[in-house]
Amino acid sequence: MVIVIAGVSGSGKTTVGTLLAARLGWDFVDGDTLHPASNIAKMAAGIPLTDRDRLPWLAAITAWMDERLAAGESVVLACSALRRSYRDRLLSGRPSARLVFLRVDAELAAERLAGRHGHFFDPGLLDSQFAVLDPPVQPAESAVMVVSAADQPQLIADEIVHRLAVVR
Numbered sequence: 788m789v790i791v792i793a794g795v796s797g798s799g800k801t802t803v804g805t806l807l808a809a810r811l812g813w814d815f816v817d818g819d820t821l822h823p824a825s826n827i828a829k830m831a832a833g834i835p836l837t838d839r840d841r842l843p844w845l846a847a848i849t850a851w852m853d854e855r856l857a858a859g860e861s862v863v864l865a866c867s868a869l870r871r872s873y874r875d876r877l878l879s880g881r882p883s884a885r886l887v888f889l890r891v892d893a894e895l896a897a898e899r900l901a902g903r904h905g906h907f908f909d910p911g912l913l914d915s916q917f918a919v920l921d922p923p924v925q926p927a928e929s930a931v932m933v934v935s936a937a938d939q940p941q942l943i944a945d946e947i948v949h950r951l952a953v954v955r
Contacts, residue, residue: 788861789852790951791877793868794889795916797896798936799943800865803889806944808863811953818866821847835915838870845876856883871921871928878930887947888923889936 792804801817808815819827822844826836848866855862868874868886878884897913923931934946947953 788953789855789881789884790863790947790953791852791868791884791886792863792865792889793874793886793931794891794936795867795869795896795920796913797899798889798891799899799940800867800889802940803936803943803947804863804865806940807947810944810948811861811863813861813863815863816851816865818844818848818864821851823847830912833912835912835919841873845873849876852877852881852884856881867916869916869920871923874923874928874931885932885951886930887932887934887951889943890922890933891936893917895937 790807792800792807794800804817805815807813822830826840826844829836829840848864852864866873866877868877868888874886874888878886893913900913923933925931925933932947932950934943934950936943938946
């Protein structure tokens with residue numbers, strides 16, 4: 788199984804994903820590590836990514852997911868998956884993949900980014916992420932679980948385990 792933790796920067800994808808993976812005894816991978824160098828350079832320079840920029844990244848992520856699934860591995864993956872088309876691409880043809888979208892408001896995300904250090908993502912890009920965000924709409928995206936990111940990370944991880952009924 789692959790559990791994708793999605794949301795804008797500052798929603799807690801890495802924190803929640805790491806806690807969830809530890810609780811389940813699975814590996815965790817931050818999808819940011821699969822970005823091409825050109826995307827990292829753009830974001831570090833404060834330049835928003837375009838859909839065209841994200842396509843090779845999404846291809847790398849889906850290939851990575853397929854490798855894990857084919858090997859029978861269970862993993863947790865952080866990936867922004869801002870647009871519905873991105874989420875559809877991540878889930879399409881992967882019945883054992885689950886996507887959890889961490890819903891956060893711009894103020895809380897900005898506050899979290901202000902306290903984050905050592906990441907290439909320029910906090911000034913947060914507005915551009917909200918500008919392109921297609922928040923999951925229920926029931927149209929019934930395969931996507933939406934969870935508030937405002938709670939404590941451990942409680943969010945607990946809720947995900949409970950709602951997905953995931954066991955090690």
